[in-house]
Amino acid sequence: MSSLPPYASLGQRTWFYTFRFICGLIFFFLIFPILVIIPLSFNAENFFTFTPEMLSFDPAGYSLKHYMDFFTSPDWQAALRNSVSIAPAATILATGFGTLAAIGLSQSHMPFRSVVMAMLISPMIVPLIISAAGMYFFYSRIGLQGTYIGVVMAHAALGTPFVIITVTATLVGFDQSLVRAAANLGANPVTTFFRVQMPLILPGVISGALFAFITSFDEVVVVLFLGSASQKTLPWQMFTGLREQISPTILAVATILVAISVLLLTTLELLRRRSERLRGLTPG
Amino acid sequence: MSDTSQADTALTTQDGVPLKVSIARALRRQKIRALLLVAPLFLFILLSFVAPIADMLFRSVENDLVPSTLPKTVVALQVWDQHSGTLPPEEVFAALAADLKVATKAKTHTRVGSRLNYEKPGISSLFRKTGRRVGKFEDGNYTEQFLKADKKWGDIEVWQVIKRFSTPFTAGYFLAAVDAEQTEDGVRFKPDDEQIYLFLFGRTMILSITITASCILLGYPIAFLLSSLPLRSSNMLMILVLLPFWTSLLVRTSAWKVLLQQQGVINDTLVWLGIVGDDSRLALINNQTGTIIAMTHILLPFMILPLFSVMKTISPTYMRAAKSMGASDWYAFWRVYFPQTIPGIGAGSILVFILSIGYYITPELVGGTSGIFISNRIAYHISYSLNWGLAAALGVILLAMVMVLYWMYDRIVGIDNVKLG
Numbered sequence: 001m002s003s004l005p006p007y008a009s010l011g012q013r014t015w016f017y018t019f020r021f022i023c024g025l026i027f028f029f030l031i032f033p034i035l036v037i038i039p040l041s042f043n044a045e046n047f048f049t050f051t052p053e054m055l056s057f058d059p060a061g062y063s064l065k066h067y068m069d070f071f072t073s074p075d076w077q078a079a080l081r082n083s084v085s086i087a088p089a090a091t092i093l094a095t096g097f098g099t100l101a102a103i104g105l106s107q108s109h110m111p112f113r114s115v116v117m118a119m120l121i122s123p124m125i126v127p128l129i130i131s132a133a134g135m136y137f138f139y140s141r142i143g144l145q146g147t148y149i150g151v152v153m154a155h156a157a158l159g160t161p162f163v164i165i166t167v168t169a170t171l172v173g174f175d176q177s178l179v180r181a182a183a184n185l186g187a188n189p190v191t192t193f194f195r196v197q198m199p200l201i202l203p204g205v206i207s208g209a210l211f212a213f214i215t216s217f218d219e220v221v222v223v224l225f226l227g228s229a230s231q232k233t234l235p236w237q238m239f240t241g242l243r244e245q246i247s248p249t250i251l252a253v254a255t256i257l258v259a260i261s262v263l264l265l266t267t268l269e270l271l272r273r274r275s276e277r278l279r280g281l282t283p284g
Numbered sequence: 285m286s287d288t289s290q291a292d293t294a295l296t297t298q299d300g301v302p303l304k305v306s307i308a309r310a311l312r313r314q315k316i317r318a319l320l321l322v323a324p325l326f327l328f329i330l331l332s333f334v335a336p337i338a339d340m341l342f343r344s345v346e347n348d349l350v351p352s353t354l355p356k357t358v359v360a361l362q363v364w365d366q367h368s369g370t371l372p373p374e375e376v377f378a379a380l381a382a383d384l385k386v387a388t389k390a391k392t393h394t395r396v397g398s399r400l401n402y403e404k405p406g407i408s409s410l411f412r413k414t415g416r417r418v419g420k421f422e423d424g425n426y427t428e429q430f431l432k433a434d435k436k437w438g439d440i441e442v443w444q445v446i447k448r449f450s451t452p453f454t455a456g457y458f459l460a461a462v463d464a465e466q467t468e469d470g471v472r473f474k475p476d477d478e479q480i481y482l483f484l485f486g487r488t489m490i491l492s493i494t495i496t497a498s499c500i501l502l503g504y505p506i507a508f509l510l511s512s513l514p515l516r517s518s519n520m521l522m523i524l525v526l527l528p529f530w531t532s533l534l535v536r537t538s539a540w541k542v543l544l545q546q547q548g549v550i551n552d553t554l555v556w557l558g559i560v561g562d563d564s565r566l567a568l569i570n571n572q573t574g575t576i577i578a579m580t581h582i583l584l585p586f587m588i589l590p591l592f593s594v595m596k597t598i599s600p601t602y603m604r605a606a607k608s609m610g611a612s613d614w615y616a617f618w619r620v621y622f623p624q625t626i627p628g629i630g631a632g633s634i635l636v637f638i639l640s641i642g643y644y645i646t647p648e649l650v651g652g653t654s655g656i657f658i659s660n661r662i663a664y665h666i667s668y669s670l671n672w673g674l675a676a677a678l679g680v681i682l683l684a685m686v687m688v689l690y691w692m693y694d695r696i697v698g699i700d701n702v703k704l705g
Contacts, residue, residue: 012613023509026502027524033539033581034531036549040542048542049552097325104321109314116322123333125690127642129659130679133666134336137343137676157332160325218532221644225666238534242541242649251542254535261530265523 034258041066041251048248066252076249079237086148086223086233087216090155094212097156098163099205103197105164106171117164124161128221131158136225146228154222159212166211170204170275203275207268214264337683344676347454350446353396354383358450366444366468376443377426384411384418402671403456403465404445410436444468457677481661481678488657491575492640496587498580499636500629503587507628510588511595529585537646540578544568544650570652578650583639587632594628627696634693638686658682 004016044063045051053061070076104110105117123131135154136145144150174197182192198205220235227236234253241250295303351358356379364372387393397411417433430437448466449456456466463479464471473479506525510518528536543549551565560566568574598621606616644659651660658678665675 015613019505019509023505026506027521029502029581030506030528030584031524033536033543034528037535037539037542040549047547048545049547049549093328097328101322101325104318107314107318107321109311110318110322111315116326119334120322120325120329123329125638125686126337127638127644127659127682127686129642129644129662130340130683130686131333131336133662133675133679134338134340135332136336136666137672138336138339141339153328153332157329160329164325214530218534220534225663235532235534238538239645239649242534242538250538254532254538257532257535261527261532265526265530 037251037254038258041248041255043248043251046248048251066248069247069249070252070256073249075232076234076237076253079232079234082231083217083234086151086155086231087213089152090159090216091209091213093152093156094159094163095205095209098160098208098212099167099201101160102164102167102171106168106174120164121161123158128158128219132222132225135222139226145226146231148231151223151227151231154226155216155219156212158219158222159215162211162215163205163208166208167201167204170201173275174200203271207271210264210268214261340676340679343673344457344680345453345455346673347449347456348452349396349399350449351452353387353392354380354446354450356380357383357446361443361447361450364443364447366440366447369440371427371438371440372443374425374427377430377437380430381418381421381426384415385421388415388418398670400445400449402460402674403449404441406436407442407445410434410442457673458681460674461677461681481658484656484658484661485681488641488659491572491579491655491657492637494576495579495583495640496633496636498576499584499587500633502580503584503591503632504625504629507588507591507595510592511598512600525585525588528581529589533582533645536582537578537649540574540581540650541569544574544577569650570655572651572655574650574652575647575655578646579640579643582646583636586635586639590631590635591625591628594625594631598624630696631693634689634696638689638693642682642686 004013008016039054040048040050042062042064043051043054044061044065051061055061101120105113105120110116131154135150139145139150139154144153178196178200179192182196183189187195218235220233220239223231223233223236224239227233234257238250238253241247297303297306357376360376360379361372364376384393387396393411393415394408397408397415400411401408414430414433414437421429436442459465459471461481463474463482465474466472510521510525513521545551546565546567546569548569550568551560554560555562555565568577602620602624603616606620607613611619641657642659643657644663647655647657648660648663651657659682662675662678662682665671665678
């Protein structure tokens with residue numbers, strides 16, 4: 001399907017272009033909702049649709065007032081602060097525990113591997129509403145409901161499966177004889193880990209950490225149940241905004257979040273390329 | 285024991301330990317090291333995730349409230365035959381008076397009342413009303429005093445409910461979760477027009493199947509195109525799939541909320557094009573259409589990515605071979621290419637289906653009342669009606685469904701083959 005042969009019949013040509021057209025429509029469906037909110041966030045009115053001024057590209061139809069609102073409103077600023085303080089803590093917990101566990105799980109002599117793996121991956125499989133319900137019940141028993149620590153713990157638990165999956169995938173390409181070589185040359189296990197193994201699996205660890213970060217940064221269901229008003233995060237604020245008093249400030253926030261996702265996606269792509277290049281160089 | 289004679293000749297390491305022992309020791313050390321590396325996360329997940337799920341399982345059958353608040357009554361009721369058709373004897377009323385006196389001081393009688401109210405409406409107010417008077421009850425002749433406080437104490441059904449829920453565990457929440465109730469004549473399902481949860485489970489399934497089907501329909505051409513294009517252009521187009529995948533769920537939901545409104549972009553465009561009249565704008569949001577459109581968009585990347593990874597491994601020579609042997613384009617695709625992509629369709633479908641039956645945020649925001657899922661009902665019971673036991677029972681049923689699907693996914697794809705991005 002990549003290109004038409006010169007002998008293609010009329011029917012084949014028609015189908016070829018029809019197929020491309022259909023695919024174009026589906027791509028449009030995928031990307032349009034995300035692109036459309038960007039111009040709408042510069043709307044000078046408090047509307048959710050294009051005003052006649054905007055359609056005629058009149059500068060008066062556009063303004064930064066929704067962005068101003070985001071940066072001056074105490075509610076949104078508090079939400080931003082909470083998001084920025086919860087997500088990194090959860091990421092550090094998830095990446096630290098997850099990387100160690102992935103190294104352990106990749107060793108050939110790990111007992112009960114599949115059972116342990118299934119349990120550690122389970123936070124990714126269980127629907128969020130069920131995790132949220134269970135955590136709400138249990139954390140209120142042990143006094144963690146409505147606390148910063150409780151939310152961080154919950155988010156770290158939800159993020160670890162991604163760290164395990166990405167780090168394990170990187171370790172598949174890791175040559176174990178490098179560890180033996182280091183030991184043979186007199187390095188102790190700690191030195192071997194930080195000087196030999198860690199630099200090589202770093203791309204996997206970083207992309208796992210990015211997944212864990214975005215999991216926590218975007219998460220709303222669990223924090224909705226577990227958090228109290230002082231843990232209100234950005235997605236939570238957006239959720240209440242969408243449900244109750246719908247204000248175009250949400251679109252400004254959404255645009256900022258899209259910019260963050262583009263940044264993350266670029267970072268991940270660069271890391272993937274680097275890791276592929278490195279893996280091409282490693283023997284075996 | 286013939287090995288003993290050979291022990292002297294067996295291989296040993298330099299310091300004289302038999303090689304077998306030495307290897308066993310090294311293996312054991314490696315095993316312990318691997319376990320120690322996994323242990324911190326294992327304990328962390330056990331505390332932060334597995335314990336909460338276990339707690340939910342426990343809460344779905346737990347019924348400690350009645351026996352712990354009305355201990356004497358529960359004991360006294362054991363001698364009463366609930367099928368006898370008569371009220372419980374005087375001792376039971378005396379025990380209840382004693383229990384209620386303690387409970388009103390601790391203010392726990394209203395909790396028992398609202399718990400039993402799930403089973404028989406009216407009990408909550410009965411307990412509250414009696415709680416106010418029980419302090420003034422005189423010794424003796426309790427039956428009469430209770431009946432004077434509220435006539436409902438003469439209703440045998442009230443006593444049957446109390447007796448039925450005096451055990452520390454109950455199946456009552458699960459029965460309620462499938463629209464059934466325990467009566468004296470055994471389990472009875474509610475009439476069709478009163479069924480809430482079975483209906484919601486059914487709707488969750490139907491909507492999830494619809495969403496999965498539309499994801500296959502839209503995802504298959506895209507995955508096919510991406511796998512057949514040269515690497516450079518497919519990588520570029522892949523960004524169009526990955527960007528939505530990476531964009532916050534709430535961003536995408538708010539985008540759809542903006543697009544689908546009555547005064548939103550889609551309706552405005554349709555009116556401008558003259559397809560629909562200004563007074564007959566389409567209702568695209570706060571109903572099932574809204575849920576299906578928004579969730580198909582949100583879950584589509586989860587269908588495209590597994591399909592793409594399967595299609596990339598299919599060699600184009602098969603199609604060429606089929607065509608060189610005289611198959612038409614369609615026949616070659618349908619009989620040669622398509623069967624090889626079925627594992628991808630299976631993996632993608634199960635993934636999308638698992639994700640969709642547990643969805644909460646999107647149906648809540650764009651689903652209105654006709655487009656909500658069972659998870660929205662669970663959230664309602666936790667936050668508003670405070671019937672945690674029922675919320676837990678609904679959660680356990682949903683979890684069981686997901687686990688079955690997960691097991692199928694593991695059989696078809698293998699959990700180790702999960703790929704991200």
